[in-house]
Amino acid sequence: MSPARRLPPAAQALIDGDRRALARLITGAENDDPGAREVLRAIYPRTGHAWLVGLAGPLGVGKSSLINALLAHLRSLGKKVAVVAVDPSSPFSGGSVLGDRIRLDRPPDDPGIFIRSMATRGHAGGLARATREVARLLEAAGFGIVLVETVGSGQVDVEIRQVATTSVVVLVPHLGDEVQTLKAGLFEIADVFCVNKSDLPGADRARRDLTELASLGSVDPGWRVPVVATSTTIPSGIPELWQAIEAHEHYLDSSGKRLEGERRRLTQEILALAESRFVADLSRDPSLPRRVEPVLARRIDPETAARRWWQERRKGRA
Numbered sequence: 001m002s003p004a005r006r007l008p009p010a011a012q013a014l015i016d017g018d019r020r021a022l023a024r025l026i027t028g029a030e031n032d033d034p035g036a037r038e039v040l041r042a043i044y045p046r047t048g049h050a051w052l053v054g055l056a057g058p059l060g061v062g063k064s065s066l067i068n069a070l071l072a073h074l075r076s077l078g079k080k081v082a083v084v085a086v087d088p089s090s091p092f093s094g095g096s097v098l099g100d101r102i103r104l105d106r107p108p109d110d111p112g113i114f115i116r117s118m119a120t121r122g123h124a125g126g127l128a129r130a131t132r133e134v135a136r137l138l139e140a141a142g143f144g145i146v147l148v149e150t151v152g153s154g155q156v157d158v159e160i161r162q163v164a165t166t167s168v169v170v171l172v173p174h175l176g177d178e179v180q181t182l183k184a185g186l187f188e189i190a191d192v193f194c195v196n197k198s199d200l201p202g203a204d205r206a207r208r209d210l211t212e213l214a215s216l217g218s219v220d221p222g223w224r225v226p227v228v229a230t231s232t233t234i235p236s237g238i239p240e241l242w243q244a245i246e247a248h249e250h251y252l253d254s255s256g257k258r259l260e261g262e263r264r265r266l267t268q269e270i271l272a273l274a275e276s277r278f279v280a281d282l283s284r285d286p287s288l289p290r291r292v293e294p295v296l297a298r299r300i301d302p303e304t305a306a307r308r309w310w311q312e313r314r315k316g317r318a
Helices: 009-015 019-030 034-046 063-076 131-140 154-162 177-184 203-214 238-255 257-283 288-296 302-314
Strands: 051-056 081-087 113-119 145-149 166-171 192-195 227-229
Touching: 009 019, 009 034, 009 131, 019 034, 019 113, 019 131, 034 131, 051 063, 051 154, 051 238, 063 081, 063 145, 063 238, 081 131, 113 131, 131 145, 154 257, 166 238, 192 203, 192 238, 203 227, 227 238, 238 257, 288 302
Parallel strands: 051 145, 051 166, 081 113, 081 145, 166 192, 192 227
Antiparallel strands: none
16 A cells, blocks of 8 residues: 655644644635645545535625624534635725624634635635635635635625535515515525524515525425524524524435535536636737737637637647
């Protein structure tokens, strides 16, 4: 038997619980640093078992407050929890507009909680480009539950389904969000609906309407999407929300859907990575300027130019 492959020092530090190593590696993953890439390759066999719970929904529905309440509940159950809070990018620094110290509370020196804000850096879809890699680093660091909060940009938040094992769509009663959900496409990603701020007028109606919508079916016909009412003001409904998330995770195991979902997510990830690297390679091709000229002169259309370029590269003549 061949000896076990030795882990890079940074990977071993991560697995041993070194928080500074974790923070440095997350930054490296965001910056596409080669050292972080090496660690991600080394730890990959140790990943794939964590619950990645996405919280999506429009701005102002209280996702951050809800995560605060979930953190407190999960810690009371003895769970180790990490949070990835994705924020819009600053137009000046490129960093996260909202910081984790502003939005999310955590007890000082609690080893069972880790919170990280990430900037989208222009990436569409309500997530940051490196969200998947960061979740894997957190899992390798010992966090079995990772909560991912999306930007809250509405329709484009559907990308959370490409990362999360359970997607929670958070809405509030007084904005008519139960109707907007269908328009935004969020209904298609919901494994759990959460009517937050349920202490406000109209909460009962919102819950009834969403329950009726959920009864029409979901992406997975074997799972009936529950609707949970919560309030972080009273507070109420937080244990029930976690029970709904747990029920979905257990359903994934009992039905065999977990492997199916992971296959779908990894297929999408591989395609996206290949596409980004292929486009980056093309952008450096010295033949690009001369290919634009006939399109600019309207002698050929862009699709024809792209197709010819692709065919030439496949034949190794570009």
